Amino acid sequence: MKKAVILLSGGLDSSTVLAMAQAQGFACYALSFNYGQRHTAELQAASRIASAAGVVSHKTIGLQLDSIGGSALTDDEIAVPETDVNQNGTDIPVTYVPARNTVFLSLALGWAEVLGAQDIFIGVNAVDYSGYPDCRPTFIEAFTQLAQVATKAGVEGQAFQIHIPLIEMSKADIIQAGTDLGVDYGLTISCYQADDQGRACGRCDACQLRRAGFSAAKLSDPTLYQ
Amino acid sequence: MKKAVILLSGGLDSSTVLAMAQAQGFACYALSFNYGQRHTAELQAASRIASAAGVVSHKTIGLQLDSIGGSALTDDEIAVPETDVNQNGTDIPVTYVPARNTVFLSLALGWAEVLGAQDIFIGVNAVDYSGYPDCRPTFIEAFTQLAQVATKAGVEGQAFQIHIPLIEMSKADIIQAGTDLGVDYGLTISCYQADDQGRACGRCDACQLRRAGFSAAKLSDPTLYQ
Numbered sequence: 001m002k003k004a005v006i007l008l009s010g011g012l013d014s015s016t017v018l019a020m021a022q023a024q025g026f027a028c029y030a031l032s033f034n035y036g037q038r039h040t041a042e043l044q045a046a047s048r049i050a051s052a053a054g055v056v057s058h059k060t061i062g063l064q065l066d067s068i069g070g071s072a073l074t075d076d077e078i079a080v081p082e083t084d085v086n087q088n089g090t091d092i093p094v095t096y097v098p099a100r101n102t103v104f105l106s107l108a109l110g111w112a113e114v115l116g117a118q119d120i121f122i123g124v125n126a127v128d129y130s131g132y133p134d135c136r137p138t139f140i141e142a143f144t145q146l147a148q149v150a151t152k153a154g155v156e157g158q159a160f161q162i163h164i165p166l167i168e169m170s171k172a173d174i175i176q177a178g179t180d181l182g183v184d185y186g187l188t189i190s191c192y193q194a195d196d197q198g199r200a201c202g203r204c205d206a207c208q209l210r211r212a213g214f215s216a217a218k219l220s221d222p223t224l225y226q
Numbered sequence: 227m228k229k230a231v232i233l234l235s236g237g238l239d240s241s242t243v244l245a246m247a248q249a250q251g252f253a254c255y256a257l258s259f260n261y262g263q264r265h266t267a268e269l270q271a272a273s274r275i276a277s278a279a280g281v282v283s284h285k286t287i288g289l290q291l292d293s294i295g296g297s298a299l300t301d302d303e304i305a306v307p308e309t310d311v312n313q314n315g316t317d318i319p320v321t322y323v324p325a326r327n328t329v330f331l332s333l334a335l336g337w338a339e340v341l342g343a344q345d346i347f348i349g350v351n352a353v354d355y356s357g358y359p360d361c362r363p364t365f366i367e368a369f370t371q372l373a374q375v376a377t378k379a380g381v382e383g384q385a386f387q388i389h390i391p392l393i394e395m396s397k398a399d400i401i402q403a404g405t406d407l408g409v410d411y412g413l414t415i416s417c418y419q420a421d422d423q424g425r426a427c428g429r430c431d432a433c434q435l436r437r438a439g440f441s442a443a444k445l446s447d448p449t450l451y452q
Contacts, residue, residue: 059294062289063289064287064289068285068287097336098335098337098339098377098378099332099336103333103336106329107294107325107329133375142375145368146365146372149362150325150327150359150365150368151324151359151360
């Protein structure tokens with residue numbers, strides 16, 4: 001079996017990506033980050049999901065991204081928006097973490113190289129997160145180019161592939177696809193400000209998108225709300 | 227004054243780069259990483275150097291790169307080579323840390339974006355470290371392309387520049403240039419396996435390159451050896 005590194009946040013999207021990678025026959029190595037996000041409930045969710053999926057290995061790397069600041073997701077002084085999605089007066093949401101996906105993919109690339117894997121999966125989505133520059137296909141293409149020249153494996157001729165299976169899917173499509181693959185979304189957490197019990201706020205951007213997705217897919221929403 | 231982020235390891239090269247950036251008139255923000263390297267003496271050196279140079283800010287980000295493994299510099303099970311440089315039977319040394327410069331530059335990019343800086347300095351050197359894929363101009367060019375599409379600032383038209391002033395310099399040239407700029411190399415540590423007092427082993431690749439550099443520059447070597 002070919003090995004793949006899967007970026008697993010503990011949310012709905014990345015859990016679906018993991019199921020897709022397994023369905024494609026990859027031996028999956030899940031990678032999560034403890035990067036100073038406001039709550040650790042999503043890391044607990046990532047562990048539950050990795051365990052339920054039976055991944056080969058699940059690694060959580062500590063990374064003090066909060067020391068850089070600049071995002072509502074890591075900086076306590078910037079409020080998480082509860083207004084309508086992307087209606088906060090700028091094109092790029094305050095929940096954007098500077099260079100986050102670049103950092104996450106770099107670490108996934110490092111682990112892939114150690115494992116001898118050439119496939120990396122990431123759950124970026126252009127429809128919902130068009131305001132995040134590092135969720136666009138253009139970014140993924142540039143990172144793929146970088147991977148070829150950045151690594152010993154790439155220089156030796158191994159071709160890296162960054163898989164973005166969700167890129168053109170709606171939230172409803174993602175939920176339907178994951179449900180078909182047996183993903184238990186009750187294990188996942190999407191909320192930007194979940195409480196210690198992992199219950200979602202129901203008000204932040206991520207909660208609104210998730211709730212609307214289940215509604216549009218005409219599937220019951222297993223999310224625990226506060 | 228324009229702001230710049232300087233990757234500062236505490237070694238000879240990055241300390242010289244910092245002095246060069248200051249000489250070019252940049253307000254310097256130094257960035258170091260506690261990434262599971264075998265000793266923390268170089269982090270203490272980075273702090274001394276940043277302080278002596280009078281940087282605007284010095285940040286050290288914790289990053290569990292050792293959990294990925296694969297390098298003699300972060301994995302206790304892989305020995306640091308004490309043979310002649312690059313004579314260990316492969317083209318790429320075992321001291322290569324998978325995707326390290328990609329990860330470091332990604333975090334520098336994130337901080338630069340938060341600071342509103344568009345200049346990043348890194349002390350990569352093609353002459354001495356030709357075996358490291360992520361020390362080559364090709365890699366730097368690919369990262370610059372990535373930075374433009376990965377960030378809010380880049381999408382909004384800000385042009386990032388990754389400065390690599392040492393890229394074609396010999397170790398002796400670097401030492402001469404830094405000496406001319408007033409760098410105190412007695413504060414720096416290059417050794418891969420320095421002891422708790424920051425004393426160098428004198429045998430590893432980095433020690434050999436450094437010692438030969440002072441010799442070729444005809445300057446006295448201030449390094450403390452064990």
